[in-house]
Amino acid sequence: MAGKSYNVGVIGYGMSAKVFHIPLIQVTPQFVLHSIVQRTPKPNDDASKDHASAKIYHSAEDMFADSSVDIIAITTTPDTHFSFTKSAIEAGKHVVVEKPFVPTSREAQVLVELSAKTGKLICVYQNRRWDSDFLTIKKLLDEGTIGRCVEFNTHFDRYKPARPETWKGTLGMDQAGGVIYDLGTHLIDQAYVLFGMPASVTGIFANQRNDGAAEPDSITVVLQYGNGGPLVTVKAGVMSIETKQLRYWVRGTEGSFKKFHLDVQEDQLKAGKKPGDSGFGVENADSAGLLTTLEDGKPKKRAHENVQPLTYAALYAGFARAIEGGGADSVPVKAAEARDVLKIIEAARESAKSGKTIKV
Structure with missing residues (x-):
């Protein structure tokens, strides 16, 4: 029935x-x-x-x-x-x-x-909690493949010299507009899923376009976790001219993982594909991340493909x-979790304005 x-x-x-x-x-x-x-x-x-x-x-x-x-x-x-x-x-x-x-x-x-x-x-x-590369990193950390995480770098860099005419470029931060609420929300939410609330937040906001606009278009936010926790760096820039953009660089006591390119699901959805279609959420093999671990005391690098995608569905x-x-x-994704991410964003804004690190 x-x-x-x-x-x-x-x-x-x-x-x-x-x-x-x-x-x-x-x-x-x-x-x-x-x-x-x-x-x-x-x-x-x-x-x-x-x-x-x-x-x-x-x-x-x-x-x-x-x-x-x-x-x-x-x-x-x-x-x-x-x-x-x-x-x-x-x-x-x-x-x-x-x-x-x-x-x-x-x-x-x-x-x-x-x-x-x-x-x-x-x-x-x-x-983006269901990006396949993010789930791959979560699995590597959960299984201890790279040991205790000491640094987690997450990037959403692009080359976009023109400010968008959508809310992302027209609404002020007090209305939840701009890069910190657009891309920053994704990046900080992923760090929150992995590590929880940080002990302190340092934010640096910039206008890389130098277009005279009042609102920043680029951010660097550093989240510090006490008691042996990782140093997390969240970055989103708009003047990054690269053939492939860095997405993650995760370093641990027993290895590291570096990943370029964005998850493919958004582009596939824009092209009319849906979850359940053949190949949905699956990256090309040449986009695989690079896992480096110690073998006989020496770093050994190899391609490490993403886990089977769960997809945004x-x-x-x-x-x-x-x-x-x-x-x-x-x-x-609970409302209370999104509230906590907003608290981190608010601390980053306060830090960027005051030039001081803010305790959460």
Whole structure:
């Protein structure tokens, strides 16, 4: 006998909805794409034509009022996330919300408490927890292949000399815009998954484009962990001219791992592939990371391919299980975890402004 299905409504019809959320909803057996909020359809950008079986609303309020909607996926700009998430929960819906979760850790805490009070679950879309290279590094660390981690360097560098005209380049940091909330959220979240909350944070923000803009476009954030913990460096730059960009450099007491190139899932989703398709999430062999360990007291380097990809569909599948009965403890990316990441970001901002290291 088939299990219960849940109707999912999606607020927003930009890249986040089209490339990530709608395709992942469609491959989650328990979920049905029920409705979409698109405020201003255009002839070449019309959700009603792309998804003829879905209801189309022109306001989020109409979706909140629809009692047949069980879950709402919020894919709009981050300055709307708090009000939309709060309204959705108060309307009795579970919520998937894009990263960055909300602009402040204070707002995140309000939603954490509201979720606990109502029993409506929140999952934050930190999809890069399911990057196959990140999962490969997690496995290497868990199994002790490179010993105790002493340094963890995570990069999201690119060559983008023009500032984007999306929220990533137009919203200020107080509205959760800019590089620290865009790429920084991913990078810091991965460090948080591996190592937890740091003891202190040092942030350096810069405008590498030198375009006169008030908001920084590049960051270096150093997370320090006491009691033998690693030194974590988070970097995102926009003037990195390379044939292959460094992604990770992880060093331990018994070896190191270096990885270039980004996970392939985003590009595959943009090209119309979905999880379950042949080769989805699988990198080319020549993109494999380099693992160096000691053999007979000497460093020995070899290619080390990624683990079998779980894919971004694992986030939605995990949220489905939580709604089916697993409860708040089984939500794949908990609102409280996203709140902690925001606290780290806020410490980095304070450090960059004051020039001082901030204790967390």
